[in-house]
Amino acid sequence: MPLAEIITIGDEILIGQIIDTNSPWMATELNKIGISVTQITSISDQKEHILKALEEAEGRADIILVTGGLGPTKDDVTKKTMAEYFGSEKMVVHEPTLKIVRSFFERRDLPVTELNALQAEVPDNCEILLNENGTAPCMLFQKGNKVFISMPGVPFEMMLLMSNKVLPELTKRYHLPSIYHRTILTAGIGESFLADRIADIEDSLPDYIKLAYLPKLGMVRLRLSSAKNADAELIEEIEQFAGKIEERVAEYWVSNEDVAFEKAILDLMERNNLTLSLAESCTGGYLSHLFTQHSGSSSVFDGAAVVYSNKLKMSVLGVKSETLEQFGAVSEQTAKEMAEGALLNFETDFAVAITGIAGPGGGSEEKPVGTVCIAVANKNETLVKRFIFSNKRLQNIERSATAALFLLLTLLRKSQYN
């Protein structure tokens, strides 16, 4: 099984300005096609440092993936350093890339500067995997039996290049085993409790089937993977184990696909021709964003009211001023009225409301930071639940959204939608 290393070039990571989310994404994708990552290295964009990192990686891995260091400005030396490392004789213009650079600027009615045109220059001894979504080229160098691929660091460009060009290229070049992955998405149960509940099934797994727990706030993704080439027989065996686990965790089961929680719900609601609206206070639009980032969400999601102020809770959703006075904005009662108000005013089949104290300020003895009330309504009933999460704002926003999704799923299932 070939080994890969990831090198990210650029000072932004080394000075702590940005968090490297590219490498874990790449590692996940490489793992899926049966390539293990042995090391991830972040270095500065200085020539000597790049040369040294390439040399060290070459000594350890078969595939070296480099991201970053390819922008148009002067602080980028990656391309020239690559040329030196791989003994290129000269830089040449890569016409298809130049065409993309030109059309990129023309579409925006901007002139193509000399600096921009330079992006299409590449070392003469590399192969180009055409970057159709940006102006920086993706270069592949072969050195002995090692493959080096350099990509731009802009996440969406890198992701499209990896998915459309790099992973297919690697699959073609290496004799990769076909790894079968089967996901079981669960929510509403912690990792250790889940592990206890399925301990006997886990113990009975043969050594060529691996089970991984991939926890995220409020959710656990279980993944069964083949540790060898997956033929029809092995796939059947994995599916049988998956079925056993799903039966055991039925009340926490969300999906058998490796999709985001909200996407599983969108799919379920679309299958049943249902519409949804939201009323968000402490999550401030985050849950709406989760739904609407998925294309096609408009067939289910009609809209949302993000109501930070009490005034808007009343005017947009019809929450009663007595309710706010008597129970407060963060209360089961307010959550219930918000959900029922959204259901009524936005005329959807289901509505979800979230109101809470995200923090870090605003807590009290009775309602500490992290207190969140969630309601889910359809025309027959409204479910309401109170939670106390943490004292971290972003974490509270994310956990609230996940808890709301789980409560929505509960009401959908209770209403016989599957």
Added chain:
Amino acid sequence: MPLAEIITIGDEILIGQIIDTNSPWMATELNKIGISVTQITSISDQKEHILKALEEAEGRADIILVTGGLGPTKDDVTKKTMAEYFGSEKMVVHEPTLKIVRSFFERRDLPVTELNALQAEVPDNCEILLNENGTAPCMLFQKGNKVFISMPGVPFEMMLLMSNKVLPELTKRYHLPSIYHRTILTAGIGESFLADRIADIEDSLPDYIKLAYLPKLGMVRLRLSSAKNADAELIEEIEQFAGKIEERVAEYWVSNEDVAFEKAILDLMERNNLTLSLAESCTGGYLSHLFTQHSGSSSVFDGAAVVYSNKLKMSVLGVKSETLEQFGAVSEQTAKEMAEGALLNFETDFAVAITGIAGPGGGSEEKPVGTVCIAVANKNETLVKRFIFSNKRLQNIERSATAALFLLLTLLRKSQYN
């Protein structure tokens, strides 16, 4: 100026299961006290790999900070490998650590297992920086003039150890320069155009002042940094260059602080006691989320209507059905009515509206995917602008949000708010 390297040990990062947020945090803190980070390396918890990483880091840096690989089950490998690398003679019990381990379990009414007690065993030739917030020891090894410090990977334990023990220890051991960073946040101009525009200023920078371009969709962050100890004179010099750049790019200038764009706007609006509401169609709550992720945003942000359906555009925001029929949901006219409707119905000082075709479906010859109309209104006027972005949904959402922020900033400045 001493150089540091960070090594993180553990498979979770290499399989993409967790994102390494420890290293950027450490890098930021090290930078603040004048220690540059030359490399960040993530490796597996295998002995040979750890030995190799320590050796390579020792060849490059003065200070090597290691995190992870110290839990009760994995303890063994990292600690024993360290002992081997530094030529320890034996493992000894560190009594203060043992006391902490015992009290940790006693407080939870749990037995202290042999495995747990082993956590207090450390190589005989290291110095212990007492970890008062966990059971794994923090070990300091001196080798020649190099310092190695190994910490647990649990973020809050690592952060407390860094702040309370490691950084003070390093400050004591090294004569540290003070590094000065100055950020200039710009929006609405591409990296290469920005570079062209300030080329002469950049060329005139002395070699002890560095300029970095840090682009993000629709924005570029410029950063001037001192490459040596920043005394009052050098800070003054950097500020003078910053001033020159800011003057040159005045119409694209957002902030002189290293903050998120929306945070710069929240601060500006809060200083001027202004309130804001949003009407989001294609961005689907994303812009609301950007604002509300910041604590204290409720003093400016009152709420938003996320209106995917035409029905809600009319009922919640008062967009006229004739406007939708004549010009379509994605049009300057609809954007204008959405913004003015939010201003009126939500009673805020400013309102922003975004309507567009995020894609991948829904485009036409006349209005291709990526067409986005943005309007910003206050009681005196409404600015409207049409954009054509890309055919990538998430990118269109992000670019729309950035463009909306820039148009909002434009109207704020036009209205004499600064």
